[in-house]
Amino acid sequence: MTLTKETRVTLNDGNTMPILGLGTYAAPDVPKSLAEEAVKTAIDVGYRHIDCAFITGNEMHIGNGIRSKISDGTVKREDIFYTGKLWCTYFSPDMVRKGLERSLRDVGMDYLDLFLMHWPVSLKPSGASDPSDKDKPFIYDNVDICATWEALEACKDAGLVRSLGVSNFNRRQLERILNKPGLKYKPVCNQVECHVYLNQNKLHAYCKSKDIVLVAYSVLGSHRDRNWVDLSLPVLLDDPILNKVAAKYNRSSAEVAMRFILQKGIVVLAKSFTPARIKQNLGVFEFELKPEDMKTLESLDRNLHYGPFREVKQHPEYPFHDEY
Structure with a gap:
């Protein structure tokens, strides 16, 4: 298949x-300025899709990076595809728009x-009425996701x-959302952890049957942030089979891990x-994995979640109790 950065x-x-x-x-100890510079580099080399979230606390810096590349004429606003995320403390229907407007304000977009x-x-944050308070421990709330979806519509x-x-x-x-009475807009995508250790084949097939795009995060394994990830888990990019396939194509293990998901x-x-890696990752469009190598990489699946969000494992809507 012919794939390009466009x-x-x-x-x-x-x-x-x-x-x-x-x-x-x-991770919290990474200077926010690095995110801003990474966005500038990415746009300069051809990325047009930028993914962020309120909970990461860097939307303002991401927005600064995007606006600087609009100001210098590298791109127009309509060239950029920006993804934001409604954090779980904003799910009450009366808070949904406020959560979106907070992201719009932080990223500086209309x-x-x-x-x-x-x-x-x-x-909801424990002991605080402000849903934007990220420093408070979370407690469970019982908002129906369908009610949240209606507010998003x-x-x-x-x-x-x-x-x-x-x-x-x-x-x-x-x-539950697709079968909601009066549904006005279907979800266009489901963004999930997906990589050679977690290929999400069953969920992908289901989403495809409903015309919902699967979007993969942690494709390179994970950020190794000890606040979210069990550091005893294997480093995906060090996998010997992945590296053997990468050597066959004279590519980095990261490029092959990404190409596998794209194909x-x-x-x-x-x-x-890292500017050099941001540029190198575009190498995914310079080669194509053969069927036998796709099959080899499929065999690495071990249903491994680097980011299982264990803090909410007892929540009735915790998603990973189901098979997919």
Whole structure:
């Protein structure tokens, strides 16, 4: 298949999404300025899809990077596909628009290209009424995800967002929205952890049957942030079989890990703040994996979640209790 950095997938609402995006999560001890510079570098070398989220705390810096490249004439706003995410403490219907407007204000945009429900679990900060308080421990809330979705549909009708989607939803949770009486807009995508150790084949097949695009994060394994990840887990890019395939094509293990997901028809988000790696990752468009190598990489699946969000494992909507 012929894929280029300009290739886009058509979403079920008619909008289009670039198949490769820059992920922008960083551990708390990483200077926020690095995210801003990474965005500038990515746009300069050809990325047009930027993925961020309120909870990462760097939307302001990401927005600064994007606006600087608009100001210097490198891109126009309409060239950029920006994804934001509604954090779980904003799921109450009366808070949804406020959550979106917070992201719009922080990133400095009039609209977002895509806005996702970040997880299918509703939370609220303990001992605080302000849902933007990230330092408070979370407690469970019981907001119905369908009620949240209806509020998001109103935001789309108001022109604040072009497309709506979800993240980390399982099949059952997707079906609840798809079967909601009076559904106005289907989710255009489901953004999930997906890599050679977690190929998401069953969820991908289901989403494809419903014209929902699967978007993969942690394609390169994970950020190794001890706050979220069990550091005893294997480093994906060190996998000997992955590296053997990479050597065959004279490519990095990262390029092969990304190409594997792209050839499965899944949109890829690749996080890096290192300019050389941001550029190198575009090498995924310079080669194609042969069927036998795709099969070899498929065999590496071990249903491994680097980011299982264990803090909400007892929540009734925790998504990973289901098979997919």
